[in-house]
Amino acid sequence: MERTFVMLKPGVLQRRIVGEVLHRFERKGLKIIALKMMQLSEELVKTHYKEHEGKPFYEKLIAYTTSGPVIALIIEGEGVIATVRRLVGPTDVTAALPGTIRGDYAYQTRLNIVHASDSPEAAEREIKLFFEPEEIHPWEDGNARWF
Numbered sequence: 001m002e003r004t005f006v007m008l009k010p011g012v013l014q015r016r017i018v019g020e021v022l023h024r025f026e027r028k029g030l031k032i033i034a035l036k037m038m039q040l041s042e043e044l045v046k047t048h049y050k051e052h053e054g055k056p057f058y059e060k061l062i063a064y065t066t067s068g069p070v071i072a073l074i075i076e077g078e079g080v081i082a083t084v085r086r087l088v089g090p091t092d093v094t095a096a097l098p099g100t101i102r103g104d105y106a107y108q109t110r111l112n113i114v115h116a117s118d119s120p121e122a123a124e125r126e127i128k129l130f131f132e133p134e135e136i137h138p139w140e141d142g143n144a145r146w147f
Helices: 010-014 018-027 042-048 058-065 080-088 101-105 120-130
Strands: 002-008 031-038 070-077 114-116
Touching: 002 018, 002 080, 002 120, 010 018, 010 058, 010 070, 018 031, 018 070, 018 080, 018 101, 042 058, 042 120, 070 080, 080 101, 080 114
Parallel strands: none
Antiparallel strands: 002 070, 002 114, 031 070
16 A cells, blocks of 8 residues: 655645645545644755755745644555645646646645655655654544445
């Protein structure tokens, strides 16, 4: 079973749409196996976004991500990385179609409201950055056999 990391950025909380965004993942049939609200340190955010260091948007990305609490979660399911990426939509919000999370809720790429791992390697690295093993709770629902 594949796992991915998702972070709902400060704009999701500020706009009070946490439930709506989480609902998109649950409605798709994906399992949330870890979830927490966090106020991220600048150090953690810089580690998380280290591949963007030196790019023109880097400092603003760090400032935005540390501007308020975030919701960090781990989602589990077959092919979950690709599924979540489709649900979230392209990073460039001008290319994000209606029906995707970014297409429906994001209005500026710089203030992107959600981060989703883009590969199994990134998911593994990001999960370890944000969660301790005891915070992850895989579960089974015998009534949900159609998933």
